[in-house]
Structures are given as structure tokens and as C-alpha cells.
Amino acid sequence: xxxxxxxxxxxxxxxxxxxxxxxxxxxxxxxxxxxxxxxxxxxxxxxxxxxxxxxxxxxxxxxxxxxxxxxxxxxxxxxxxxxxxxxxxxxxxxxxxxxxxxxxxxxxxxxxxxxxxxxxxxxxxxxxxxxxxxxxxxxxxxxxxxxxxxxxxxxxxxxxxxxxxxxxxxxxxxxxxxxxxxxxxxxxxxxxxxxxxxxxxxxxxxxxxxxxxxxxxxxxxxxxxxxxxxxxxxxxxxxxxxxxxxxxxxxxxxxxxxxxxxxxxxxxxxxxxxxxxxxxxxxxxxxxxxxxxxxxxxxxxxxxxxxxxxxxxxxxxxxxxxxxxxxxxxxxxxxxxxxxxxxxxxxxxxxxxxxxxxxxxxxxxxxxxxxxxxxxxxxxxxxxxxxxxxxxxxxxxxxxxx
Numbered sequence: 143x144x145x146x147x148x149x150x151x152x153x154x155x156x157x158x159x160x161x162x163x164x165x166x167x168x169x170x171x172x173x174x175x176x177x178x179x180x181x182x183x184x185x186x187x188x189x190x191x192x193x194x195x196x197x198x199x200x201x202x203x204x205x206x207x208x209x210x211x212x213x214x215x216x217x218x219x220x221x222x223x224x225x226x227x228x229x230x231x232x233x234x235x236x237x238x239x240x241x242x243x244x245x246x247x248x249x250x251x252x253x254x255x256x257x258x259x260x261x262x263x264x265x266x267x268x269x270x271x272x273x274x275x276x277x278x279x280x281x282x283x284x285x286x287x288x289x290x291x292x293x294x295x296x297x298x299x300x301x302x303x304x305x306x307x308x309x310x311x312x313x314x315x316x317x318x319x320x321x322x323x324x325x326x327x328x329x330x331x332x333x334x335x336x337x338x339x340x341x342x343x344x345x346x347x348x349x350x351x352x353x354x355x356x357x358x359x360x361x362x363x364x365x366x367x368x369x370x371x372x373x374x375x376x377x378x379x380x381x382x383x384x385x386x387x388x389x390x391x392x393x394x395x396x397x398x399x400x401x402x403x404x405x406x407x408x409x410x411x412x413x414x415x416x417x418x419x420x421x422x423x424x425x426x427x428x429x430x431x432x433x434x435x436x437x438x439x440x441x442x443x444x445x446x447x448x449x450x451x452x453x454x455x456x457x458x459x460x461x462x463x464x465x466x467x468x469x470x471x472x473x474x475x476x477x478x479x480x481x482x483x484x485x486x487x488x489x490x491x492x493x494x495x496x497x498x499x500x501x502x503x504x505x506x507x508x509x510x511x512x513x514x515x516x517x518x519x520x521x522x523x524x525x526x527x528x529x530x531x532x533x534x535x536x537x538x539x540x541x542x543x544x
Contacts, residue, residue, distance in 0.1 A: 152467055178202040178241060181229045183248055188223050197220065198243055206231070206241035213245040213463050246285075253286050254339045261334040266351050270329050274322040281332075281346065290332060292318070296348045298376055299325070301416035359391030367392070369423055372440065375514045377417040387435060389421055394433030396421060402438050403477050405463065405471065444478040445514050451475075452519075454509055457528060460521075462503045468502035471501045472507055472521055480519030482507060498523070 144415035173501060178184060186200035196208040196218070208229060210218070221227070230247030269281035269288060278291040292300075301314070303321035332346035333354070367373070374391035385396040398406050406412065413419065425434035438497050452458065452474075469483045487498045499505065508527040511520035522528075 154436065163510050165314075171397055178206075178231055178234075180231055180234050183251065184229060184231065186227060187227050188221060188225045188227060191218075191221060191223065196245075198227065200229065200243070202241065204235060204240055206243040208243045208245055211249070212243070217245060226310045250285055253284050256335060257283065257286060257337055257344060258339070261337050264333060264406070266331040266333060267346070268329060269346065271325045271327065271331055272487065274325055276319050279322070279325055281330075283344065283346075283530065286344060287342070288332075288334075290346045290348055292322075294332075294335075294347035294349050296330075298378065299330075300347070301414060304414075320329050328533075358392075360393075361391075363390045363392050363459070367423055367426075369426060371423045373421055373423060373435075375421045375435070377413050377415050377418050377419060379415060380407070380413060385409055385413055385437075387421060389423070389433075389435065392423075394421075394423075394426075394435050396435045396437055400424070400434075400436035400438055403441060403444050403478075404473070404476070424457050444476055445517060448475070448478055448519070449513065449514055452509055452512060454512060456509045457506055458509065459506055462499045462501055462505060465495050465499060465501060467495070472505060474507070474519070474521075478519065480507070480509075481519040482521045482523050486510065486520075486522035486524055489526050494525050 184200045184202075184204065185271050186198035188196055189199050189205060190197040193210070194207070195210055198206045198211065199206060200206050206229065212232070213221075227245060228248045229243040229245055230251065232244050232247070235241055257267065259265075259411070267283055267284050271279045272287075273280040278289060279295060281288045281290055300318060300321075302326050304314070304317070330348050331351045332348045333350040334344060335347050335350065336343065336345040340343075355404050363373075373389035373392070375387040377385050378393065381384040382398075383395070384398045385401060387394060387396055398409055401409055401412050412537050414529040419437055420440055421435035421437055422439045423433065423532075424436045424439065426432070438518045457476050460472040460480070463473050463479065464471040467484075469481055469487065471479050471481055473479050482499075484492055484495055487495055492498055505523060506528055507521040507523055509519065511518065513519075
């Protein structure tokens, strides 16, 4: 309600400026004839409407004509002879003594005044993306054309264009121009960073609008949140150390260790910029400058089920996720990974684990140890255990001996 009221006040201010411009033209409407000049705004009376345009009496030496291209179709349909209208003088009298007028331009001038006021007050304007090119987005601002460079568009909006396709920075910059057409028709708020009425130039930034909104949202969120709260967030960047997210105005990090209960090698395998996620606030300094979030803590800890579901000596199926010098890691459930030590890869001596298993290979393994406290799962690939010829016993003591 307050926003609408503010909008009305701004419109009223623009109308006051417009009235000042046209005041001189209409306060002495009965004097004949008037000296009319290009770019004047005057009041006139509709004399005739036909396919050639609208004939208007503006109390000048000659009547003026509004070409069909200078009036909106919906306004033309509502217009009738005798109506009083405001017109903008496009050109001085031609050889026939006729003035060319515009109805559109009076509205455009008012819109220009509103935009200049928005630039001065650093307020937002609403735009609709009408077209795109390699440099950015062409927008319509209530009838006035504007431009938002690609660098000034919301990165989250741009990353969404790639859908579920994994994308790094190089691919993003190379492929972005092909995806920009998907933006046509989208509405957005932006701030004016440059305006020149004479050149018909308006440059805007969506980033600045979002940044200002985020600051206000951040202050509001900081007052109410505490550690343990669950917030809605958007991934803003993916890095080797984790995910940067904006949670209701609070920018923070989901460390790589807090992304999933599964072993995370590359955060980009789990999320991309623009993804919407739920996060738990797990750490924050007194000023809210350093904020830590977790995604995995909102998921069930697989170790809770592991203790109930698995037991030492059990044979289970898994998939090799990583091979290292000292053995191989195997995933045997959602978020549950175990290690086959190099000494447990075979009943024979193994010098190179890569000669025994490969990443992605499905294997049947025996469980040697389960340690919820250490979150450690010891596995074996020895045939003597898998076949049941050798029983697993006293494993913890053996593990400690190693």
C-alpha cells in the first residue's frame, strides 16, 4: 500500500513538471493566432478524424495534423471530434502551412520526466525485456527504450538460462549469447545509471537494484535470525571450497564439507549458480560479516541408518568412487562411503590399487568395521571373505594394529 502511495506521489510530481511546461501554452487559449514552435506542447481540439490522421485546431495560423503513427491505436479508437487533447509539435509549418503534431510524444515527455526524477532519486523503474543482442538486453520502460548491458544483469538470472546443464565460467561466457533470447518478455526492476533525453539514451543496471534490495533485506534478516534457523537461499557462486549463497539477503558460505553427506570432490557436481536451496545457519559472527551455512544438516545422516542396517561381516554391493595409493573408496549407500585398504583389495599382494579396481566399477565387499564415532567404514574385497571361507572377527583390534 505504501509503495503504491509513493508511486502516486511521484507521478503527481511528474505531472506538476509537465503542467509547468504546458502552462504557458494553455492559460491564454482564446488568443488568436499563436506562435507555435517545434517541441512545444499545446492544447487543441479534434476537428476531423480520417485514415490520413487527426486534424487538430491548436489556435495557430494553421491547423495541425497528427499522423496515424503518432497516436496509439487504442487512443485513436476512443477519440472523437470535439475532444480536447494535448499535442507535441513535431515540426514547424510546411509549405502548405500545416503543422505536424504528435499525441504519443506528450506521453513520452511525461515519461522522460519521470525517468529523470527516478535517476535523481536513485529509485527503481520497472522494465520489460523487448529484445537482446550480444551486448545485453533492450528494454521497454513504459514506452521509452532502454538498454541493460550483460554485465549489469543479475548473474542468477543468466545462469538459469542454462537449465540443468553444468557450466563453468569459460563455458558461461562463450555460450551466453545463444541463450539470451530466452529473456525476452521478462519483467525486472532496474536503476538508471545514465540518461540523455536529447539522444534518447537510457542505460540501466539490474545488479544495482538487486544489490540495494539485498542490503535492506540483509538488515531485516540479521535482526531476526539465529544459529540453527533454516532459510531459503539462492546459490550465487560455486568455488573449489564450497558454495556461496544468498539466504534472504545474508551472503554466506556452504563449505564443501557441509554440502552433502556424500564425499564431495567438486561442488559443481551438486549445485550451480541460480539454484534454490534450503540452508541451515550454523555459524555467524556478531556483525554478520562471516556466515556459515549447511545443506547436509537438513538431510538425514546416513550413519543413523548404517548402524541399524549394516553389521560387521555382512556382504554388500557398492560402487568404486575413488582410487588412491593406499586403497579405494566405495559408496554402499546414500551418503555412506567406506575404504578398502590396499591390504584388503585381494588375498594376493597388491602394489597398485588401479590394477585391481576402477572408478565406477560395481563391487561386492565385506564390512570389516563400523565406527559411527569416527564415521569410518572399513571394507574388504578379499575373495576369502566374500566367499565365506574366512570369517571377519576381532577387526577393530586388527585395525588398531595397522
